[in-house]
Amino acid sequence: MRILALALAASTMLVSPALAQQAAPAPILTTPEAKDAWTHARPEVARVTHVTLDLRADFASKTLRGTATLDILTAPGAKEIVLDDDGLVIAKVTDAAGKMLPFTVGAAKPDLGAPLTVQLNGARKIVIQYATAPGASALQWLAPTLTAGKKKPYLFSQGQPINNRSWIPTQDSPGIRQTWAATLTVPADLVAVASGERLDGAKGIPAGKGWHRFRFRMDKPVPPYLIAFAVGDLAFQPVGPRAGVWTEPSMLAAAAKEVADVETMIDAAQALYGPYRWGRYDMLVLPPSFPYGGMENPTLTFLTPTIITGDKSNVDVVAHELAHSWSGNLVTNATWSDSWLNEGFTTYFENRIMESVYGKERAATDADLEWDGLQRDIADAGGMEAPTTRLHGEPGATFGQLDYFKGSTFLRTIERIVGRARWDVYLRGYFDRHAFQPQTTAGFLADLRANLIKGDAGLEANLQLDKWAYAAGLPNNAVHVESATLKAVDAQLAAVNAGGPVSAVNPKGWATQQWLRFLNGLDRKQTAVRLKELDETLGLSASNNAYVRSAWGELAIANRYDPAIPSIEKLVGSVGRGLLIYPIYRDLMAQGDWGKPIARRFYAASKASYHPTVAAGVAKIVGAE
Incomplete structure (x- = not known):
């Protein structure tokens, strides 16, 4: 569902000189195409590197309440930090010693929320005491009647692309990668899960009468939209040594059966493009109100129950979210103008996983349907000249699923032209070179030219890279994979x-x-x-x-x-x-x-x-x- 970060070797991207003087956990990009229009933050001045959350889930008021402690990296002379805030109720801001820090909340912009500006007064760690609004855009509070069990309430977050600013006061931009930790205190008859390493076991730890505490941590820098959690009547079933399923008890057996091939998928993905770097790959099957097919939260993919049809015909969604562990989570679009770098790469990679696990015809069937979707989206957008058919453009402006389908067709076309073996070697190196870094379209094309094309003018002409990335419609070299099953x-x-x-x-x-x-x-x-x-x-x-x-x-x-x-x-x-x-x-x-x-x-x-x-x-x- 996706601005700034690292300098890339062998590319033209630049690291902010001021921040480069310090030991930043993840550098930032300061090239023009890496400027994020969907954040109020100014990370070249001061940026968040780590978030520690301590929050209590109050189902009666439909609010989260507690603190966010932010570790800050600043350029010399920086006096303030600007965060993203969408409806948060800020009680106070202090430094690590408890000294009050002045703050202001500026005017809100439609869909983007407001800038939260904190005067640092020399602080490199700030503590924000706050509560969320009952209508926070990232959070859905479900009454028991909207769950499978019908007896207990449910809560989950969905941050992509910029909704996490409604429950976390941080710099909510994909290029500002952050490590994080969280303590979630929830009603004692419920279980909390989150997109990080679980520290307190499946049942948590008692935290006062009627409450249990669950702790999590993510020690790898991630884009902030990947911080996610859920609270509900949840049970767990392993489906292999690295993977398992969380969901409501009545759905558990069917969910586990549907995703039983996930360990084989992980093996296939690693054989293609290198090691899985996130530890576990667990999945959470949510209630039907979950807005997407899946969400690639590290260590805990969120899945819609609509994929559970008993025949594994929709496990391409699982393969897609797993593929995001490389394309999206490991290498992330620096801004939402380049969301195809997440979704197009992942749709291509998903198809390769499906081929490895289920055979060439299954992969061809999925690719042929992608082509159908691509043609429909282009037609519905207004035809080949429509500006919303460009891969790189205004954030959120690409029509329909073109980020997915035009992006995957682009990569499939490169594969056909250069040969699969050569392409796979390149892609594996690409993920290694840019691991835990953001990327732009310009950066990807520069990397292609440096590490694949290598000055071959004929190959450059055949690939038509700039037409694919920046022009409307489809170049004339687009590859259409046809399926015997669909014929x-x-x-x-x-x-x-x-x-x-x-x-x-x-x-x-x-x-x-x-x-x-x-x-x-x-x-x-x-x-x-x-x-x-x-x-x-x-x-x-x-x-x-x-x-x-x-x-x-x-x-x-x-x-x-x-x-x-x-x-x-x-x-x-x-x-x-x-x-x-x-x-x-x-x-x-x-x-x-x-x-x-x-x-x-x-x-x-x-x-x-x-x-x-x-x-x-x-x-x-x-x-x-």
């Missing part, structure tokens, strides 16, 4: 689109990928009779697969098919994953007088179950206050 689906799809009976379709054994190829490939204009035939023959409204239900909903809405509305309403009321519900709301609103009232009714009934970021996103779509 078989296409044959049945063509027959149906030509008017053949739906009863001739044989979906037995179809995984999510085949269903999506078929449903997304159906002609968008259908009669009510034909839609009824599709639904009753293929069981679309009754499907247990949320991907299928979402794709069917899009088709039904395009034709104002009222009989599908109850199924669609159930989907958007039980799933909070943006990928699956945003298209439903957008398509309903596009249907004018028929669809707008339905969309707004769905939102009014379901918004309390959505993560704050998804609720805000849907509110914008439906025009709600």
Whole structure:
């Protein structure tokens, strides 16, 4: 979901001279393309290097309350540090000895929050006493009715890209890497988990009547959006020596079975691009309101329960989040203008893991679907000339999933041109050279030219690097991987689109990928009779697969098919994953007088179950206050 950090050997990137005089845990980039428009921080003057949190989770008031202690690195003469703050209630700020430090909270900007400026008075460690707001954008407080067990509340954080400033007063920018530690005090009948090494065991330590304490630490510098935690009725099951699953007890067996291949995935990833550097790779399967397919928090990937379909057809999400352990967590986009360096790299790497574990055809199937998504996104963005089809651009402006699909196609094209063996050697070296560092598009291209192209003018011309990185649309060398599995689906799809009976379709054994190829490939204009035939023959409204239900909903809405509305309403009321519900709301609103009232009714009934970021996103779509 992603500005500054390190100098890169063999590149043109520069380290701030003032900060270079000190032993910084992670240097910062000061090149123009590394300036982050989504932070108030001025890290070239003073930056956070370590965060220590001591927080209590109060479910009654829906707030976290406690302290954040920040270790500060300053340039000579620096008098203040600027942090990011989104709705925090700051009680006081002191130095390590308890001496009060003056602070101000400036004017807030839409979506970015406000600058929190602290006068240092020589301090290199500051302690902020604060509380979060009940509506903090990173935090979702779930009532028991919104959990699987229905008896205990639940809380989780989602920081990417810039939501952690709503619960941590720090410099919330991906290039300002920080180590961290946390003590979380929670109700005694709940368990806390976090994206760092667990120090107090699965049950924590008693911390007064009715409370338990859990401690965590991350000794490797990470971008601050990767600090994450959850609190709930959680149980754990190992699935191998390095990996296991946390989730609510009633979901545990199914979740563990679905991700049972993760140890093999870790082995495959390491064989490709070097050692896994984060210790454990545990996973947390969250309630349905989790807004993404997965979130690559180090040591504890967060996963949506929508991937648990019993056939492992959606474990590409697990492979994707694992791949982020290299592309994103190890080497991070320095600003959100270059989020493709996280997501495009990871989508490519995910596909390589899937090939190693499940074979070439499974990987080809996923890559072919990526191509479909890429073509749809380009068309929906306005065509090949649309500026939002650029990989590098304004932060957050890239259309749809182009960061993922155009980025992965770029890397797949390089692989085809230079050869897989040579490309893999380069990528492994790339991750080693830039481990625990941020990166920019300019830095990546410089590294490619220094370590792969090496002055070969013919290769430079064939690769078209600058067109891929900075121009709209697709260069003419783009590689499209085609799948035999999906070609078989296409044959049945063509027959149906030509008017053949739906009863001739044989979906037995179809995984999510085949269903999506078929449903997304159906002609968008259908009669009510034909839609009824599709639904009753293929069981679309009754499907247990949320991907299928979402794709069917899009088709039904395009034709104002009222009989599908109850199924669609159930989907958007039980799933909070943006990928699956945003298209439903957008398509309903596009249907004018028929669809707008339905969309707004769905939102009014379901918004309390959505993560704050998804609720805000849907509110914008439906025009709600």
